[in-house]
Amino acid sequence: MRTVTAVCILSLACVAGLPLVGPLATMADAAGFPTKPITVFNSSTAGSPTDVMARQVAQYARKYLGQPMVVVNKPGGGGGVMFAALFSEPADGYALASLTASQVAALHAELKKDFSFDQFDFLANVQRESHCLVVKADGPFKTLQDVIDAGKKGSGVKVGGQGTGSALHLMVILLAEQSGAKLDWVPLGGGSESVTNLLGGTVPVISTSPATVNQYVEAKQMRVIVVSAEKRVDHLKDVPTFKELGYDILMTQYRGFAARKGLPVDARAKLVEAIHKATREPAFKEFMAKNYQPDGYMGPDEFNAFARADFELMGRLTQKLGAKK
Amino acid sequence: MLENLAAGFLLVAQWQNVLAIIAGAVVGYFVGALPGLSAGMGIALLLPFTFYFPPLTSLVLLTSLYSAAEYGGSITAVLINVPGEGGAVPTCFDGYPLTQQGQPGKALGVSIVASCYAGIASTIGLILVSIPLAQIALKFGPPEYFALGVFGLTTVAGLAGKSWVKGFIAVLFGLLITTIGVDAVSGNSRYIFFKSLYEGIPLIPVLVGLFAVSEVFLTMEELAERTAAVQKFSGSLPTLREYLGTHLAMLRGTLIGFVIGIVPGAGKAVASFIAYNEEKRASKHPERFGTGVLEGVASPEAANNAVVGGALVPLLSLGIPGSAAAAVLIGAFTIQGLQPGPLLFAKEPGLVYGLFASLLVGNLVMLALGLLGTKLWAKVLDVPKNVLTPIVLAVTLFAAYAESNSVYTVWLALAFGVLGYALRKCDFPVAPVVLAMVLGNMIEISFRRSLILSDGSAAIFLTRPVAVVILGLAVFSIGYQVLRDLRKKPRISDE
Numbered sequence: 115m116r117t118v119t120a121v122c123i124l125s126l127a128c129v130a131g132l133p134l135v136g137p138l139a140t141m142a143d144a145a146g147f148p149t150k151p152i153t154v155f156n157s158s159t160a161g162s163p164t165d166v167m168a169r170q171v172a173q174y175a176r177k178y179l180g181q182p183m184v185v186v187n188k189p190g191g192g193g194g195v196m197f198a199a200l201f202s203e204p205a206d207g208y209a210l211a212s213l214t215a216s217q218v219a220a221l222h223a224e225l226k227k228d229f230s231f232d233q234f235d236f237l238a239n240v241q242r243e244s245h246c247l248v249v250k251a252d253g254p255f256k257t258l259q260d261v262i263d264a265g266k267k268g269s270g271v272k273v274g275g276q277g278t279g280s281a282l283h284l285m286v287i288l289l290a291e292q293s294g295a296k297l298d299w300v301p302l303g304g305g306s307e308s309v310t311n312l313l314g315g316t317v318p319v320i321s322t323s324p325a326t327v328n329q330y331v332e333a334k335q336m337r338v339i340v341v342s343a344e345k346r347v348d349h350l351k352d353v354p355t356f357k358e359l360g361y362d363i364l365m366t367q368y369r370g371f372a373a374r375k376g377l378p379v380d381a382r383a384k385l386v387e388a389i390h391k392a393t394r395e396p397a398f399k400e401f402m403a404k405n406y407q408p409d410g411y412m413g414p415d416e417f418n419a420f421a422r423a424d425f426e427l428m429g430r431l432t433q434k435l436g437a438k439k
Numbered sequence: 440m441l442e443n444l445a446a447g448f449l450l451v452a453q454w455q456n457v458l459a460i461i462a463g464a465v466v467g468y469f470v471g472a473l474p475g476l477s478a479g480m481g482i483a484l485l486l487p488f489t490f491y492f493p494p495l496t497s498l499v500l501l502t503s504l505y506s507a508a509e510y511g512g513s514i515t516a517v518l519i520n521v522p523g524e525g526g527a528v529p530t531c532f533d534g535y536p537l538t539q540q541g542q543p544g545k546a547l548g549v550s551i552v553a554s555c556y557a558g559i560a561s562t563i564g565l566i567l568v569s570i571p572l573a574q575i576a577l578k579f580g581p582p583e584y585f586a587l588g589v590f591g592l593t594t595v596a597g598l599a600g601k602s603w604v605k606g607f608i609a610v611l612f613g614l615l616i617t618t619i620g621v622d623a624v625s626g627n628s629r630y631i632f633f634k635s636l637y638e639g640i641p642l643i644p645v646l647v648g649l650f651a652v653s654e655v656f657l658t659m660e661e662l663a664e665r666t667a668a669v670q671k672f673s674g675s676l677p678t679l680r681e682y683l684g685t686h687l688a689m690l691r692g693t694l695i696g697f698v699i700g701i702v703p704g705a706g707k708a709v710a711s712f713i714a715y716n717e718e719k720r721a722s723k724h725p726e727r728f729g730t731g732v733l734e735g736v737a738s739p740e741a742a743n744n745a746v747v748g749g750a751l752v753p754l755l756s757l758g759i760p761g762s763a764a765a766a767v768l769i770g771a772f773t774i775q776g777l778q779p780g781p782l783l784f785a786k787e788p789g790l791v792y793g794l795f796a797s798l799l800v801g802n803l804v805m806l807a808l809g810l811l812g813t814k815l816w817a818k819v820l821d822v823p824k825n826v827l828t829p830i831v832l833a834v835t836l837f838a839a840y841a842e843s844n845s846v847y848t849v850w851l852a853l854a855f856g857v858l859g860y861a862l863r864k865c866d867f868p869v870a871p872v873v874l875a876m877v878l879g880n881m882i883e884i885s886f887r888r889s890l891i892l893s894d895g896s897a898a899i900f901l902t903r904p905v906a907v908v909i910l911g912l913a914v915f916s917i918g919y920q921v922l923r924d925l926r927k928k929p930r931i932s933d934e
Binding site: 162228269 | 703
């Protein structure tokens with residue numbers, strides 16, 4: 115399949131007569147990994163934060179791999195489609211998945227039947243950022259307390275966000291439980307749908323990531339009322355954390371790369387090294403800063419342990435809350 | 440604004456950008472013409488190359504590709520009754536009959552002129568009213584999407600052909616197909632017997648199966664029975680008078696396409712189905728629709744190109760993509776470190792107006808390509824059918840493969856090809872199946888989200904003004920067709 119994609123791209127480029135600037139893959143030495151392009155599956159659509167992260171890493175990692183990394187979007191099924199694609203390829207290092215906490219959380223829910231956490235090798239993490247709750251700048255709510263107060267009256271407050279059983283969802287369930295407010299989850303399709311529904315007034319609060327709403331905050335259309343990280347977020351210094359407000363909620367979104375377990379040792383090392391070096395490139399750091407992403411690099415040992423801890427936390431949450439649908 | 444636009448034209452006049460427009464148009468033209476390769480796929484394929492381009496060049500290339508691909512989809516629809524994607528399905532209804540009458544040039548000519556007209560008109564709309572109109576996108580919450588979906592479904596009345604019952608059976612079948620896969624609201628699995636079904640049944644293999652593969656089977660049958668008539672095809676373009684006759688159709692199609700384009704996620708297929716249906720209703724001779732009426736080609740073709748300008752409205756001013764292809768375009772922006780959204784006009788006026796200018800130029804390039812290509816395409820039909828048919832099958836299966844890069848979708852296309860053959864043999868229309876598949880998920884998910892929002896009360900559909908208006912249109916649309924059919928029937932028996 116990679117060949118077909120490559121042939122497509124090449125033939126299209128020929129048709130277009132495009133001036134192919136940029137490195138056309140400095141030839142890899144014949145013996146070592148990789149000898150052909152590496153596919154990176156992505157469970158979101160092109161242009162989403164994870165997709166852009168993967169494409170940026172791919173752009174710089176190419177230099178160190180000697181082969182292109184090709185991002186292929188496999189949206190759908192809460193990540194299931196991407197995982198299915200990953201597992202239809204051999205564990206040889208030529209297929210990776212760019213994944214986030216959401217897909218790890220989904221391994222407790224809809225993906226549980228078909229995939230298990232232990233099938234994955236978490237190679238390298240790239241970004242780690244807070245979740246947040248966001249309201250409209252000119253809406254009725256100014257602070258988290260306003261939302262909680264409203265949630266204790268009448269029919270409660272609707273909170274929109276991506277997916278069902280996602281980390282964004284579990285965060286709201288936790289908040290509802292700890293505050294005693296009634297917060298009804300409205301599952302939406304993704305970041306831009308959440309934005310539309312908040313701006314359009316369909317839901318008064320959304321659970322999302324700061325990166326998704328940065329420009330709207332800057333344009334004074336939205337306000338972030340709380341973040342879920344341990345510490346306040348650099349560019350949102352005025353926004354309190356859940357902890358500061360007395361809630362025991364600590365959750366972060368991380369975006370990194372995983373593969374099927376059992377990669378050949380040298381391939382695994384080469385991939386990790388290339389991803390690591392890519393994230394150290396000045397241009398990559400500039401990209402991260404521009405998008406308000408803190409550096410969250412973790413190597414395989416650290417990332418595997420971290421992902422497991424997060425997975426287990428999600429498991430406890432999902433179980434405790436009866437895997438609310 | 441004019442100053443900005445002039446500056447935009449100057450930027451576009453740089454050789455890299457001119458080259459990018461032409462390259463985008465050529466690639467888009469072919470991507471569109473290959474059944475199953477959509478504009479979104481074309482953009483995604485070229486996206487990696489734009490890494491190394493300056494921002495404007497990259498965006499100009501991709502938007503030019505986007506417009507041209509929307510036109511390209513009509514070529515195979517007209518020539519061989521194989522719509523390249525959902526939005527081109529209505530083009531088959533009158534485009535293919537024209538080909539059967541030996542006049543593919545007329546259909547292609549009207550199609551390219553309508554596409555270019557709509558492209559330019561919708562770009563002007565985008566330039567003039569993009570910021571106020573973006574509010575339309577925000578007016579669309581779940582109840583409105585539900586209403587729009589239902590309205591879209593009512594166009595089946597215009598597609599049903601001879602039998603209403605068969606049309607509705609086809610619609611219900613399409614809706615049933617869309618229930619397969621992971622349910623996006625509860626996360627439950629539905630009818631997932633094997634992993635590939637997770638994502639549900641994708642549209643493209645079904646589309647090419649029902650239309651193209653079944654057409655191939657029918658042609659093979661004709662060839663075997665030696666009933667296929669040898670025919671002369673003319674590449675001659677419509678006369679000026681014929682163009683002028685379709686002017687109103689183009690205008691209506693453009694308006695419908697532009698507005699539906701603004702609504703994020705509604706998509707061009709909805710736009711062109713609705714445009715076709717409205718055109719038929721507005722026409723003085725609706726009974727001739729489906730037999731090769733030029734307006735029947737002009738309106739949906741205008742609609743699916745007007746969607747491009749429409750989809751850029753919320754994209755540029757709100758950062759919300761209006762269509763699947765526009766969603767991929769967002770990726771192109773972010774890769775360049777740009778964020779389409781409320782700050783883009785203020786931060787990057789040169790880029791935005793350069794993009795506007797390139798859309799205007801790009802549509803003219805597309806027009807030139809299209810008109811030049813018409814004679815050439817008509818020649819394709821001179822290829823003997825026993826040679827052309829296997830090629831069509833190969834191209835079609837390639838498209839099905841490209842959908843998921845797996846053989847699974849090829850089998851899917853073949854299975855739906857057999858099904859399509861059976862349906863067509865039994866006089867079931869296949870277009871309603873595609874229509875239902877385009878709309879099914881939108882209707883279901885927005886219905887359920889609406890009920891979550893209203894705590895289970897169906898009143899939500901009747902208390903939101905936009906939803907009420909659209910639902911009213913739906914009732915009107917179906918009622919009008921029913922009445923007209925009732926009145927028409929006695930007349931037929933008189934004859």
